[in-house]
Amino acid sequence: MIRHLLCAFVLAGMAAAPGAAQTPPTYGNEWFLAGVPTDVTVQYEAGDWYVYVVDQATDEVVKYNRNGAFILQWGTSGPAPGQFQAPTSIAAHPNKTLYVAEQIGDRVQAFVNTNVFTLWGSNGVGPGQFDAPAGIHVDDQGFVYVAEDLNDRVSKFDELGNYITFYSSAAPLVGGVPYALSLGPRSGVASDGENNLYVTDTNHHVVVKLDPAGQTLLVLGTFQTPSSLDGEFDTPVDVAVDADGLIYVADSGNDRIQCFNPDGTFRYAWGTTGGASGEFLAPQGIAILDWPGGGGRAIYVADAGNARIQVFESREPAAAFCTVPPLIPMTQDGSLEYAVEVQTTLGPIAGVEVEISFSPEADALIAWHPGQTRPVSGFTDPGGGVSFYLMGSGCVEPSRFSGPIAEILADGIRIGTAGVISPDVVNPVGTLATDLGQSICADGRTAVDLSDMVFFADPISSPGYEPCLDFNGDNQSDLTDVLLFTIFAASSGLAGPCN
Numbered sequence: 001m002i003r004h005l006l007c008a009f010v011l012a013g014m015a016a017a018p019g020a021a022q023t024p025p026t027y028g029n030e031w032f033l034a035g036v037p038t039d040v041t042v043q044y045e046a047g048d049w050y051v052y053v054v055d056q057a058t059d060e061v062v063k064y065n066r067n068g069a070f071i072l073q074w075g076t077s078g079p080a081p082g083q084f085q086a087p088t089s090i091a092a093h094p095n096k097t098l099y100v101a102e103q104i105g106d107r108v109q110a111f112v113n114t115n116v117f118t119l120w121g122s123n124g125v126g127p128g129q130f131d132a133p134a135g136i137h138v139d140d141q142g143f144v145y146v147a148e149d150l151n152d153r154v155s156k157f158d159e160l161g162n163y164i165t166f167y168s169s170a171a172p173l174v175g176g177v178p179y180a181l182s183l184g185p186r187s188g189v190a191s192d193g194e195n196n197l198y199v200t201d202t203n204h205h206v207v208v209k210l211d212p213a214g215q216t217l218l219v220l221g222t223f224q225t226p227s228s229l230d231g232e233f234d235t236p237v238d239v240a241v242d243a244d245g246l247i248y249v250a251d252s253g254n255d256r257i258q259c260f261n262p263d264g265t266f267r268y269a270w271g272t273t274g275g276a277s278g279e280f281l282a283p284q285g286i287a288i289l290d291w292p293g294g295g296g297r298a299i300y301v302a303d304a305g306n307a308r309i310q311v312f313e314s315r316e317p318a319a320a321f322c323t324v325p326p327l328i329p330m331t332q333d334g335s336l337e338y339a340v341e342v343q344t345t346l347g348p349i350a351g352v353e354v355e356i357s358f359s360p361e362a363d364a365l366i367a368w369h370p371g372q373t374r375p376v377s378g379f380t381d382p383g384g385g386v387s388f389y390l391m392g393s394g395c396v397e398p399s400r401f402s403g404p405i406a407e408i409l410a411d412g413i414r415i416g417t418a419g420v421i422s423p424d425v426v427n428p429v430g431t432l433a434t435d436l437g438q439s440i441c442a443d444g445r446t447a448v449d450l451s452d453m454v455f456f457a458d459p460i461s462s463p464g465y466e467p468c469l470d471f472n473g474d475n476q477s478d479l480t481d482v483l484l485f486t487i488f489a490a491s492s493g494l495a496g497p498c499n
Contacts (some may be wrong), residue, residue: 025314031068039175039285043092059084101133120161127376128163171216188238231266243290251314
């Protein structure tokens with residue numbers, strides 16, 4: 001019988017328990033732009049994720065796949081719809097609309113594909129007007145938030161650009177005295193799952209968390225005190241929140257990214273000044289791609305001073321699970337059907353190699369399907385499943401072993417370990433064949449194809465058990481029967497021709 005084993009194993013780099021990562025993400029990839037990338041966002045389209053970047057120097061929006069392969073770009077310099085005047089920030093709506101804020105154009109343009117869906121804004125201080133838009137964000141409900149440099153406020157709109165309200169003040173936790181926000185040429189906005197807002201109060205060197213009514217809930221950093229200490233900022237310019245509520249801040253003056261727990265306590269930071277991979281020169285924008293199913297994520301950073309996008313991966317090993325059938329008895333001729341399914345926190349996973357490893361006792365008692373090798377292995381399909389079939393042929397004596405015939409074991413992303421290799425056949429003088437699945441002709445020179453049979457190198461006593469390979473009629477199957485059968489197969493034409 002087969003041992004029924006539900007196995008949990010580690011798939012390195014697949015997913016993480018929510019909020020589990022305690023160390024900075026690792027560098028994954030980078031690609032370069034022609035000008036100055038000031039912001040980045042991600043959007044799900046047609047079954048995959050895509051990355052959009054605003055290049056302020058070239059007045060363009062550039063689209064890439066999530067691995068950085070160029071797809072398309074649009075935009076030229078100018079005031080007409082579809083043109084840009086210093087695009088500073090970009091955000092993606094759940095309905096696949098892209099919103100671009102223009103710092104010099106004092107407007108927001110909304111695109112579906114590359115076509116302008118709507119636009120709004122003009123220079124001024126009134127509702128729906130802008131003075132140097134510095135950041136844009138779309139929350140989970142589809143509301144659009146625009147941070148303005150010279151008006152020092154965050155304005156809220158619906159998806160069509162209809163004005164709703166604005167936020168312009170916050171209260172530091174120390175003292176509790178309200179103060180006016182002082183935004184910069186690049187100030188970011190983000191939101192969490194509870195619709196709270198996060199604003200980089202750039203000139204005050206803090207990040208402010210506001211509830212939907214505009215009341216201050218949290219302040220990260222020390223008010224009006226630039227610093228390079230952990231948890232402090234020097235000109236924070238953008239902010240993002242992942243699915244676990246972790247807060248990421250582009251600490252531009254310190255050329256690093258800092259991460260905070262949902263309660264505001266410092267978690268970790270990464271990056272130093274420079275142009276090497278993992279280093280930054282004035283990072284400007286952050287976008288988070290949370291992997292479906294939770295746990296891992298990719299963090300895209302607009303590294304403006306180095307004219308590139310850098311990608312960092314925050315993934316920890318997570319449990320993946322293989323399900324196996326209940327106890328399955330083998331038939332007496334050794335046949336077996338067996339299916340395994342592999343699931344992860346991301347759902348089914350294809351391409352995982354699954355091996356069935358047989359116990360030493362059973363290994364010599366199982367008939368192998370032509371083309372199969374020991375151990376039997378296969379790769380999961382897109383549904384996470386893989387099936388095995390072992391052809392029945394030979395003599396199986398259940399009393400020969402007490403343990404399980406096959407075990408599904410866990411070892412990294414391989415289910416199973418290398419099985420005990422016992423020979424399929426021996427040659428007529430009792431020596432093991434050099435290749436598994438082959439035998440040697442009576443003259444010891446030509447391979448005999450007997451992959452549908454099982455031969456035993458050790459004597460097997462099984463009185464009265466049929467159908468065993470009892471060629472000499474002594475009511476037991478042993479090495480003598482193996483030799484006789486090999487010679488018979490070679491001479492009778494059951495095997496390949498002997499030369």
